[in-house]
Amino acid sequence: MATIETLSAGDQATYLQKLEIADFLFEHLDQYGDPKEDIFRCLNYALDQAGEKGGFVVMAREEGTIVGTVVVNKTGMSGYIPENILVYIAVDASQRGKGLGKKLMKAAIDKAEGDIALHVEPDNPAKILYEKLGFTNKYLEMRLKK
Secondary structure: OOEEEEEEHHHOOOHHHHHHHHHHHHHHOHHHOOOHHHHHHHHHHHOOOOOOOOEEEEEEEEOOEEEEEEEEEEOOOOOOOOOEEEEEEEEOHHHOOOOHHHHHHHHHHHHOOOOEEEOOOOOOOHHHHHHHOOOOOOOOOOOOOO
């Protein structure tokens, strides 16, 4: 049975803790992942103690090893933009289908102060979980890459 733990800015996460999380995400995000450097920057933002930055990480461990994690960053906005954005969620392939993703998401929702936004690819199977948890698709996201 996996145990759930959280890390936030007040916990002063070490470089090695962040590296462990980044390595896990890089390996288990599959085709929905980012370069490890980007994941690490996201973790630095979430676990930074600077005023407008911040967020948290929710992890599931089994026998000391990460088997699932969620990373949420604060947006620094309120009202017109959700206060939080769920940046990453990944569950080890051996743990999928056992409700661990749902357990991690519920812990993240409980921990977050304010609303939560997330981006999900239309073909990502996690989209069903997000909808079951109450996330709705109100907007079409558009981006300009410069």
